[in-house]
Amino acid sequence: MSPAPPAPAAPEPLSVVGIGADGWDGLPAASRRALCAAEVLIGGARQLALLPAECTGERVPWPSPLRPAVPGLLAAYAGRRICVLASGDPMFYGIGRTLTEVLAEQAEGAPPDAPGGPSGEAPAPAAGHRLRILPHPSAVSYACARLGWPVEDTEVVTLVGRPAENLLRALYDGRRVLVLSAGAHTPAEVAALLRTHGFGPTRMRVLEQLGGARERTAEGVAADWDLPPGDALNVLALDCVRAPGTPHLSTVPGLPDAAYEHDGQLTKRHVRAATLAALAPAPGELLWDIGGGSGSIAVEWLRAHRSCRAVSVERDPVRAERIGRNARTLGVPGLRVVTGSAPAALEGLPVPDAVFIGGGLTAPGLLDACWAALPAGGRLVANTVTLESEALLAERHRRHGGELVRLAVSHAVPVGGFTGWRQAMPVTQWSAVKPPADSRSASSASSSAAPPASPGPSSQENRQP
Structure with a gap:
């Protein structure tokens, strides 16, 4: 019986050393040892210049753009002791996060029988790095x-x-x-x-x-x-000091209508607050805002948490540009705006956690495409002010359940020398959570469930005038 082969040696850890403006003098002993032992030193030109001659490793400045270059650099210096320099704490808006994400992506992409896969063989250099973080005060x-x-x-x-x-x-x-x-x-x-x-x-x-x-x-x-x-x-x-007369903007949904640039296609403040409550944004989640109008729903979804993401789909190019301006003005410039008609414009979008339909409900196949794209637990909310679209929502409520509500808002206005109520058009809202049994592969649904768009339905059919 032949002896078992020796266990493969563990790969060299990829060290990440935080360094401050105090340079070498401010580094603890463990960080100095890692830098002196490294065969390859990767960092910004300013950081590399802080190292003394006793750090003899090959010095490699980061290229620009940085993130796309990381996998190639790790592969190019595979098998050598690598030390990456970072400003301050590498895990606070630093290169440490990028490295952990890249290494995780490489590990997930490795085939089961490849080195570093579940078979237990020695990890390949590109996917087998162990990360060792040595932080500095941020x-x-x-x-x-x-x-x-x-x-x-x-x-x-x-x-x-x-x-x-x-x-x-x-x-x-x-x-x-x-x-x-x-x-x-x-x-x-x-x-x-x-x-x-x-x-x-x-x-x-x-x-x-x-x-x-x-x-x-x-x-x-x-x-x-x-x-x-x-x-x-x-x-x-x-x-921070707000100048007199500057509007106060809340952290919760329902910003004043005047906070938005719009042409009348705006989900009004009180209905907007109710809509965001039904959509229920949570950290890291992605919203599809279909028939974006002024972008108010997507903007306030993004304001709920800095890690929230949103895509606003608007077929009118003028309104699409306006959505981008509103997003920048209200502090969420990361809003992605897609100019095109749904459902065709939904093809290729990342899988949503929630979908809001504020325009174009009568477009053939739109409701089906949105429901199919959602994963289990995903939320769909649709608003309308027309009888035709209300009939569609009533049918979906019978099919999928959820809540069907009518929202009516009145404002006090002058009536001669008195005050009376002026009612806005009531909004019918359907909201539903997709159950597990109704879920299918959302990743394929978002690219294949959308039939060709048809002309006809106006985004005005669902918005309050």
Whole structure:
């Protein structure tokens, strides 16, 4: 009987070392050992320049764009000890997250009989890295220490590789916000944004080179910010102050109608709040907003949590552009807008957790396509103001259950010298949760269940006038 082959050696861990503006002097012993032992050192040019000559590994600067290059770099240096440099804490808006996601994708994509798969053979270098994270204090920790702000009570917004409008949803009177800057230009860009959106009185402090020998702080007020650009490595601290007359925007659904640019195609405030309650957004979930109109449903879905995602489908190009403007103005520039007619425009979209139909209900096949695309537990909500679409919703209520309600809102208006009620058109709303027994492969349904779109139904059929 031949002896069993020796167990394969475990792959070298992929080390990720956080480093601050204090450079080598600020690193603990474990981080120094990992850097000295590395055969390949990957990082930004600024980070690599902080290392002394005793770190003899080959120095490889990150290419741009970074994320698509990660799998290729790991494969190119497979079998060698790799150490990746990160700013501060690698797992806080850092390269650590990217590496964990890439390695997980590679592991999932490995065939069962490939090295690194379930067969127990030695992992392939590209998919078999074990990640070892050696963090450094983050810029947020340093900034809060300098400012005397509790970290847990401080809102943090990163503008590194992200639109500046992401900051807008964090602006509330009296709030403390830390902004992770994209560069030396960020303070001036943020000051302009604050002035434009009614937060000109906000106190701004720029904290540069935190933890390093060249640490400094500059201060001013957004309304008259005129400081020249400083160091590119900076964090911006905001003590938010709303200017008199600036509208107060709530964190919950039901923003004032005046918060939106629209041509009348808008789900009105009270119906919108009820609609979002039925859609029930949760962190990380994806919404399809069909017949977007002004985009109000998708915008307020995204405002529910920063990890929520949404796709707004609107056939009118002018309205589609307007949806994008509303999303940026209200702090959710990540809203994806698809210009086209549903159901054809739904083809290829990622599987939704919830679907709202606010326009085009009578388009042939639309309701079937949306229901088929939902996974078990997915929610579908549809609103209408017309009898024709109401009949469709009543039939779906008989078929799938759920709730069928009529929402009627009246507003007090002057009647001569008195006050009376003016009623808006009532809205019929059907909402349902897809049961497990009714579920099928949503990934294929979203691309195959949508029949060709037909001309005809107007998005106006479902919106309040």
